[in-house]
Amino acid sequence: MNNFLKILHFELINVLKSKWIIFYGLSFFFITEAIFRLGGSGSKAIVSLLNLSLILIPIISIIFGTIYVYNSREFIELLLTQPIKRSQVYFGLYLGLTFPLSISYLIGIMIPFLIHGIAEPIVLTSLLLSGIFNTFIFTGIAIVIALKFDDKSIGIGVALLFWFFFSIIYDGLVMMLIWQFGDYPLEIPLILSSILNPLDLGRVMVMLKFDLAALMGYTGAIFEKFFGETIGIVISLIMMSIWVIFPFFYGLKIFKTKNF
Amino acid sequence: MGIIRIYKVFLLLLYIALQISPVFPRVIFVNPSGEIKTISQAISNSNSYDSVFVVKGYYKESNLNINKPLTLIGTDYPVIDGTYSNSNILTVTSSNVIISGFIIKNVGVSAVNDNAGIKVTNSNYCKIENNRLFNTFFGIYLAKSKNCYILGNEVKGNGNVESQSGNGIHLWQCSTIVIQKNRVVNNRDGIYFEFVSNSSIQYNYSSKNKRYGLHFMFSDNCDYINNDFIDNGAGVAVMYTKNIKMQNNRFIDNWGASAYGLLLKDIRDSFIYDNEFKNNTIGILAEGSNRLDIKRNNFIRNGWAVKIMANCIDDNFSRNNFISNTFDVATNSKQSYNKFHENYWSEYDGYDLNNDNYGDVPYHPVSLFSYLTSQNEPAIILLRSLFINFLDAAEKVFPSITPEALVDKKPLMRPIK
Amino acid sequence: MIEVKNLFKSFGKNLVLNNINIKIDQSKITIIAGPNSSGKTTLIKSILGLVNIDKGDIFVNEENNRNSTIYREKIGYMPQIGRYPDNQSIRDVLDMIKDLRGIKQIDKEDELISIFGLEEHITKKMSTLSGGTRQKVSAVLALMFEPDILILDEPTTGLDPVSASKIKEIIIEEKNKGKTVIIISHIMSEVEELADKLIFLLDGEIKFQNTVIKILEQTNEKSLEKAIAKLISLNKL
Numbered sequence: 061m062n063n064f065l066k067i068l069h070f071e072l073i074n075v076l077k078s079k080w081i082i083f084y085g086l087s088f089f090f091i092t093e094a095i096f097r098l099g100g101s102g103s104k105a106i107v108s109l110l111n112l113s114l115i116l117i118p119i120i121s122i123i124f125g126t127i128y129v130y131n132s133r134e135f136i137e138l139l140l141t142q143p144i145k146r147s148q149v150y151f152g153l154y155l156g157l158t159f160p161l162s163i164s165y166l167i168g169i170m171i172p173f174l175i176h177g178i179a180e181p182i183v184l185t186s187l188l189l190s191g192i193f194n195t196f197i198f199t200g201i202a203i204v205i206a207l208k209f210d211d212k213s214i215g216i217g218v219a220l221l222f223w224f225f226f227s228i229i230y231d232g233l234v235m236m237l238i239w240q241f242g243d244y245p246l247e248i249p250l251i252l253s254s255i256l257n258p259l260d261l262g263r264v265m266v267m268l269k270f271d272l273a274a275l276m277g278y279t280g281a282i283f284e285k286f287f288g289e290t291i292g293i294v295i296s297l298i299m300m301s302i303w304v305i306f307p308f309f310y311g312l313k314i315f316k317t318k319n320f
Numbered sequence: 321m322g323i324i325r326i327y328k329v330f331l332l333l334l335y336i337a338l339q340i341s342p343v344f345p346r347v348i349f350v351n352p353s354g355e356i357k358t359i360s361q362a363i364s365n366s367n368s369y370d371s372v373f374v375v376k377g378y379y380k381e382s383n384l385n386i387n388k389p390l391t392l393i394g395t396d397y398p399v400i401d402g403t404y405s406n407s408n409i410l411t412v413t414s415s416n417v418i419i420s421g422f423i424i425k426n427v428g429v430s431a432v433n434d435n436a437g438i439k440v441t442n443s444n445y446c447k448i449e450n451n452r453l454f455n456t457f458f459g460i461y462l463a464k465s466k467n468c469y470i471l472g473n474e475v476k477g478n479g480n481v482e483s484q485s486g487n488g489i490h491l492w493q494c495s496t497i498v499i500q501k502n503r504v505v506n507n508r509d510g511i512y513f514e515f516v517s518n519s520s521i522q523y524n525y526s527s528k529n530k531r532y533g534l535h536f537m538f539s540d541n542c543d544y545i546n547n548d549f550i551d552n553g554a555g556v557a558v559m560y561t562k563n564i565k566m567q568n569n570r571f572i573d574n575w576g577a578s579a580y581g582l583l584l585k586d587i588r589d590s591f592i593y594d595n596e597f598k599n600n601t602i603g604i605l606a607e608g609s610n611r612l613d614i615k616r617n618n619f620i621r622n623g624w625a626v627k628i629m630a631n632c633i634d635d636n637f638s639r640n641n642f643i644s645n646t647f648d649v650a651t652n653s654k655q656s657y658n659k660f661h662e663n664y665w666s667e668y669d670g671y672d673l674n675n676d677n678y679g680d681v682p683y684h685p686v687s688l689f690s691y692l693t694s695q696n697e698p699a700i701i702l703l704r705s706l707f708i709n710f711l712d713a714a715e716k717v718f719p720s721i722t723p724e725a726l727v728d729k730k731p732l733m734r735p736i737k
Numbered sequence: 738m739i740e741v742k743n744l745f746k747s748f749g750k751n752l753v754l755n756n757i758n759i760k761i762d763q764s765k766i767t768i769i770a771g772p773n774s775s776g777k778t779t780l781i782k783s784i785l786g787l788v789n790i791d792k793g794d795i796f797v798n799e800e801n802n803r804n805s806t807i808y809r810e811k812i813g814y815m816p817q818i819g820r821y822p823d824n825q826s827i828r829d830v831l832d833m834i835k836d837l838r839g840i841k842q843i844d845k846e847d848e849l850i851s852i853f854g855l856e857e858h859i860t861k862k863m864s865t866l867s868g869g870t871r872q873k874v875s876a877v878l879a880l881m882f883e884p885d886i887l888i889l890d891e892p893t894t895g896l897d898p899v900s901a902s903k904i905k906e907i908i909i910e911e912k913n914k915g916k917t918v919i920i921i922s923h924i925m926s927e928v929e930e931l932a933d934k935l936i937f938l939l940d941g942e943i944k945f946q947n948t949v950i951k952i953l954e955q956t957n958e959k960s961l962e963k964a965i966a967k968l969i970s971l972n973k974l
Contacts, residue, residue, distance in 0.1 A: 063837060070825075070833045077824035104621070104644070111704055134820035138878070141785050141814040142837050143806050231707035235692075235699060242696045250701050260705070267703060274575055274601045275623045275646065279698045281577055319748065319779075320787040 064148040067139065071156020075128070081160050084120055088112070088168025096176045106183050109169060110266050113191045114259060117165065118198045119223050125157055125202025126219040130212045137320045150315045154308065158199045162192045183269045190262025193300040197258050198223070200307030207314045230257045247282045254283075258303045261296055345369045350398075352377040359392075359400065360384055374398045374422070382427070383407040389416035397423045397452065404428040408439040409456065415444035425454040429484055436461035436486070437475070440468065448473060458486035459507065462494050470499045477507035482530040482553075487512040491519070499524060509535040510552065517541050524548070532557045533574070536564075544569060551575070555600060557583040564590040574600040581622065584609040591615075597622055603645070606632045615639050616736060624650050627694070633657040641735040642666060642685070646703070649685035649726065650694045656726035660685060664732040672733045683731040686722045688715035738763050738917060739784060739886065744793035746779060753779045755941040757793070766908065766918040766931050770965075771938035777921045778817065780938070781888050784919075785814055797886065810838065813884035817891050817921075819875035823864035827855060827874050830863070834878055849877040852903055868895050876904055886917045893927060905931060925962045937965065944969065 075081055091112055095105045129136075132153070139149050166188060178184060201222055209215040234253050238246060254264045268280070268287050276283060286292040348370060350362045359381055362372045371391040375398065382402035386392070392410075399422075402409040406428040410419060417440070424437040437456030440446050446468040453459045459475030462468060475488040488504030490512040491497060497519040503526075504510040510526030510533045513519070521544035526533035533549035536542075536558040543565035549556050555574035558564060564587065571581030581600035582592075587609040596618045597603035603622040606612070612635040619625035625645040628635065630653030638661040642648045648665060662678070663685075670681035689708045693700045702708050715722060744757040753776045761767045769777045782788040784795055786802050786809065794801055797808045821830050831846065850856055853873040858866060866874075872895050879887060887908070893901040908931060912918050922928055928935065929949075936946040945952070945968055949961060958964040 066833070066836050070829075073829075074822045074824055107704070111709075114704070115706060131820075132822065134816065134818060135822055137787060137816060138814075138819075138821075138834075139837070140787055141809055141812065142834060143809040144837060145806055227706045228710060229707075231702050231705040235702060235707070238696055238699045238701075242698075246698045250698055254701065263704060264701065274577055274579070275703065276577070276697065276700050278577065279701070283701070317789050319789055320782065 062148075063144050064151050067144070067149055067152030068155050068159075071152050072159060075156055075160040080124055081164050084116075084124075084161070085164025085168040087116070088165055089171055092169050092172040093175075096172050106180055106187055106266070107270060110187055110263065110270075113165075113187065113194075114227070114263055117191055117194045118227060118259060121161055121195050121198035122202045122205075122219045122223050123216065124161070125199040126206045126215055127212075128157060129153070129203055129206035130215060133320070140320060146316050147312060150312050154200070154203060154311070157203070158196050161195045161199060165191055165195060180269075183266060186262075186269060187266050190265060190300075193304065194258055194262055197300070197303045197307065200304060200311060204307050204311040204314065207311060207318055226257055226259050231260065234260075247279055250279070251283065251286055255296065255299050258300060261299060265296060345371065347371045347373060349373050349375065350379075351375040352379075363390070363392075366390060369416075382409045384410050386410065386412045386417050387414050389414055391418040392420070392422075393418070394421035394423075394451075397421060399423045399425065402426045402428070402437075402456070406430050406433065406435065408436050408461075410438045412438065412440040412443055412446060415446065417443065418447045418449070419451060420447070420449040421451065423452045423454070424456060427456040427458075429457050429486075434458050434461060434486065434490070436490070439463070440465050443468065447471070452476075456486075458490050459488045459504065461487075461490045461492075462497065463492045465494050466496055468494070468497045470497065470502060472501045474503045475507060476505050477529075482508055485530055487535070488526070488529065491516045495519065498522070504529065506530075509533075510549070511535070513537065513539040513542065515539065520545070522546055525550075527551055529553060534558070536561065540564075543567070548572070549574070549581075552579075554578060555580040555582060555602075557585070558587055558590075559583070559585040561586075562588045562590065565593075566591065566595060567593045568595065570596045570598070571600060571603070572596070572598045576601060580605045580627075583607075584612070587612065592617060596620070597625065602627050604628075606635065608632065610634055612636070617641070619643065619645055619648075621645060623647065624690070627651070628658060629653075630655060635659070636661065638662050639732075639736055640664070643735065647687065647690040647693075650690045651686055651723060651726060652694045654721075654723045656723050658726070660726065660728040662730045662732055663728050664735040665728065666735075668731050670731065677733050679731040679733055683728045684716070684719060684722055684724075684726065685728060686726050687712045688722050691722050738798060739919070740796040740799075741780075741784070742794045742796075744780075744783060744795065745791045746776075746783060746788060747791060753941050754783070754790075757943060759936055759943065759946060761917055761919055762934070763917050764912060764915045765933040766912050766920060767934045767936060768920045768922055768928050768932040769936045769938060770921075770923055770928060771944075772923070775938040776941040777938055778890060781814075781890060781919060781921060785809070785812065785888065810882075811885040813879035813882060813887045815875045815879035815887075815889040815892050817894070818868075819871040821863040821871065821874065823862065825863055826860045827863070827866075828859050830874065831877065831881075838882065840882070843881055843883075845883055846877070846881045849881055852907075853877060853900060869897060869900070872896055873900060880907065880911075884916070886919070887911060888919045890921045891923075892920060893922075893924065925965075929961045932961075935961075935965075937968070939969070 092109060095108045136149060202219055205219050206215050209218060254260045265287055268284050348362045348366055350356050350359055356362050359374055359379055363384060363386060366372060368388040374394045376396035378399045380401045380403055382405045400409055404426050409424050409427060419438060427435045427437055436458035437453040438448055439461040441463045443465040444467050448460055448470045450472045452474045454476050455478045460470055470489060477485045485508040487509040488507035488511060489499060489502060493515045495517045499521045501523045505528050507529045509531050510529040513536045516539040519542045524547045527550040529552045531553050533552035534556040538560050540561055541563045546568045548570045551573040574581050580602035581597040582604045584606040589611045592614045594616045598620045601623045603619045603625040605627045607629045608631045610633045614637045617640045620643045622645045624647045625642050627650045635658040641664045643666040648667060665683050665685060668679055668683045670679035672679055688711055739761040741757050741759045744754050746754040771777050779788055783790050800808050802808055855873055858870055892904055908918055932949050934948050935952060937944045952964050956964040956967045958967060
C-alpha cells in the first residue's frame with residue numbers, strides 16, 4: 061500500500077475516534093431531526109439547515125483543523141523522521157481532516173432526510189455541495205494557519221479572525237458598498253462580491269433556488285439568471301475550487317519547506 | 321252564486337290573460353338530428369320568455385345574439401365551438417336571460433375586440449350558470465348590467481402569454497351581481513371588476529392566472545368572501561375603492577419577483593378579516609390605504625407578511641397570526657401612523673411574567689434588515705448572512721434605526737386559533 | 738557515519754547554526770552538548786531532514802540527505818518530547834510505523850516492550866499515558882528497527898532511574914554492535930558515562946569537538962565537567 065494511503069488510513073481512524081467529530085455529526089443529525097419534528101417542511105428545513113451550516117461548518121472546520129494540526133505537531137515530526145516524503149504526510153493530514161468532517165456533515169443531514177423523505181433535491185444538493193466545499197476550504201485555511209504560526213494561541217486567534225472576516229466582516233463591507241452606491245446599478249458588483257467569498261457564494265446559490273430570487277425583485281432576477289445559467293454555475297464551481305486549491309497548495313508549499 | 325258563476329269568472333280571466341300575452345311561452349328543442357339543428361335557428365324562431373333546450377351535440381356556431389328574454393339550457397353539456405372566429409359566441413343584450421349547462425369554447429383572440437364566450441351588456445336579471453368555457457379569450461363578460469347571477473361556471477384560458485389571454489369573469493360598470501362557486505384558471509385576470517358596486521364574490525377558486533387572481537378597481541361596497549386565490553402571477557389587486565369586505569379568503573402560493581397575496585392601493589374604510597396568507601412573496605402590500613381594519617388573519621411563511629408604505633394611515637392590525645415569515649413587516653419610513661395591536665408573532669421572544677397571554681415586552685415587527693432592504697433593495701442579497709443576524713440582534717437590544725412607532729405593545733404569547 | 742559540511746541555518750535573523758563541520762563515526766557514542774538554544778536540536782533535526790538547511794551538506798552514510806528520504810530507514814530517532822495522537826494506543830502507533838516501513842513483524846519490538854514494562858499500557862490511549870511512558874514509547878520506536886544510526890534527544894529526561902539506566906545499557910550495547918550513536922545531553926554524569934566524543938555547541942558554533950580522552954588530556958583535568966568549564970573559559974578569552 062502506498063505510504064500516503066497508510067497515513068490517510070491512520071489519520072482517518074484517529075480523527076474518527078475523536079469525540080469532536082462524533083459530536084459534530086450528531087449535532088447536525090439532531091438539529092436536522094428536530095427541524096423535521098418541529099414541523100418544518102422539506103424546503104423550510106433546508107433554510108434552517110443553511111443557517112446552521114453557514115455557522116457551524118466554517119467555524120468547526122477552521123478551529124478543529126487548527127487545533128488538530130497543532131496537537132499533531134510531534135506526531136508529524138515522528139512521521140517525517142520515517143522514510144516518507146513530506147507531501148505524502150501532508151496529503152494524509154489534509155484528507156484525514158476533510159474526509160471525516162465532510163462525511164459526518166453528510167451523514168448527519170442525510171439520515172433525517174432519508175427518514176422523512178427527500179424534498180427539494182436540487183436545493184438540498186446545492187446545500188450539501190456548498191457545505192462540503194466550505195469544509196475543504198476552511199480546513200485548508202486552518203492547516204495553512206497552523207503551519208504558518210508556531211504559537212498555538214496566536215494560530216487559533218488568527219483562525220478565529222479568518223472565520224470572523226468571512227462570516228461577518230465581509231458582509232458588513234458589502235452592506236457598506238450597497239449603502240454607499242445605492243444609486244448605481246449594483247447587480248454586477250454584487251454578483252462579484254458573492255462569488256469572491258465562499259460562504260456568500262454557497263448561501264446565495266442555495267437561497268436563489270429557494271426564496272431569494274422572489275424577494276429580490278429585479279436584482280434577484282438578474283442573480284437568478286446568472287447563477288441559473290450554465291456559465292454562472294461553472295464560474296461558481298470554479299471559484300469554489302480555487303478556494304479549495306489555493307490554501308491546499310499554499311499549505312503544501314509551507315509544509316514542504318517547514319522547519320519542524 | 322254557484323259553480324257556473326265561478327266558471328264564468330275563470331273563462332273571463334283566461335280571456336284577459338290570452339289578450340295580454342299573445343303567445344304562451346314555448347319550449348324549443350335543438351337537436352343535431354332533429355327539426356331545428358342549430359342554436360341560432362332556435363333563437364331566431366323563439367319568442368320572448370321561450371325556453372331553448374339544446375341536446376348534447378357539437379355545434380359549430382358563434383356570434384349568437386340573444387336580444388330578448390330567453391332561457392337557454394344545455395342538456396348533458398352540448399358543445400358550442402366558436403372555431404376561433406373574431407366575435408363573441410353568445411352575446412346577450414336583453415334582460416331576463418338564463419344560459420346554463422354548455423361547454424363553450426374557442427373564441428378568436430383580438431387586439432381590438434374583447435371577444436368573449438358569453439358577453440352580457442345592458443342586461444338585468446341574467447343568470448349564467450354551470451357552463452364550462454375553454455379558450456374563450458374573455459370568458460364571461462358583463463357590461464352595464466345589474467342584478468345578475470354568475471354561478472358554478474368554469475373558465476379555463478389557454479394560459480399562454482398575458483397578451484394572448486383575456487379575463488375569466490370580467491365585469492365593467494355593473495351593480496348587484498353575485499359571483500359564486502366559479503372556477504377560473506389560466507386566464508389573464510381570474511376575476512376582473514371595474515366600476516362595479518354592491519356585488520359579491522363568494523366561494524370561487526381562482527388559480528394560475530397570468531396576472532391577478534382578482535383584479536378589482538373603482539368598485540365600492542363590494543365583498544369577497546370564502547374564495548381561494550392560489551398561485552396567480554401577481555396575486556390579488558384591490559385598488560381605488562372603498563367599503564370592501566374581504567373575509568375568509570385564502571391567498572396562497574403567489575410567489576415571484578412582483579407577486580403578492582393582496583395588493584391594496586388607495587383603498588379606504590375596508591375590512592380584511594379571517595383570511596389566510598400563505599407562501600406569498602408579500603402577504604399584503606398596502607399603498608395609500610387608509611382606515612383598514614385587518615383582523616384575525618393568518619400570515620404564514622410569506623417573504624414579507626405585510627409591506628405597508630408610509631402613505632397608509634390609520635390602518636389597524638389586530639389579533640392576526642404572523643408565523644414563520646422571512647420578514648413580518650416592512651415599511652419605507654421611520655414614521656408609522658398605523659396600529660399593530662395584540663397580534664401573535666412567531667419571531668417574538670419576549671416573556672409573559674403575569675401569565676395574561678400578552679408578552680410583557682413590546683414587539684417591533686420591522687427588523688433592521690427589513691428596514692434596510694426597503695430602503696435599498698439589493699441589500700437583500702445578504703439575507704440569512706450571519707452579519708445580518710448580528711445586526712438584527714443588536715438593533716433589537718438598542719433600537720435606533722427601525723421605526724420606533726411601529727410597535728405591538730401587547731403581542732400575544734400564543735397564536736389565535 | 739554522518740558528515741556535516743559547512744552547515745548554516747538561521748531562523749529569520751537569528752543565526753542558529755554557524756558553519757558547522759562535524760564527522761560522526763561508527764561504533765562511537767557522540768554527545769552533543771551545550772546550553773539551551775545553542776543549536777543542538779536544530780543540528781540533529783537538520784540531519785534528520787526535519788529542518789531545511791540554508792547552506793552546506795549533510796551526508797548520512799555518504800548519501801546527501803537533501804536528495805532522498807530513504808536514508809531515514811537507517812535512523813532511529815527519539816525526540817525530546819514524545820507526543821502521539823491522543824486517541825490511539827501504543828499498539829496502534831507501533832503498528833502504524835511498522836506499516837509505514839513495510840515491516841510486519843520484528844522480534845526486537847516485544848523485547849523492548851518488556852524491557853520498558855509497556856505491556857500493561859499497550860492498548861491504552863496515548864492521552865492517558867504519563868510523559869515518562871510516552872518517552873519509553875519513543876525509545877521503543879527508535880530502537881525496534883535496529884537502525885545503523887541512533888539519534889537520541891535527551892533520552893533519559895523524564896524517565897525513571899531504572900528505565901534511564903536500562904536505556905543507557907542498550908545504548909552501549911548498540912555502540913558495541915557497531916552502530917553510530919548521537920545523543921543530546923547536558924547531564925554531565927551521563928556525558929562522562931557514555932561519551933566517546935563530545936561536540937560542544939555555543940550560540941550556534943562549535944566551541945570544541947574532540948574525544949573525551951583528548952579533552953581530559955588537553956585540559957589536565959580528571960573530571961569532564963571541570964574540563965569543559967576550563968575549555969569554555971579559555972574560549973571566551
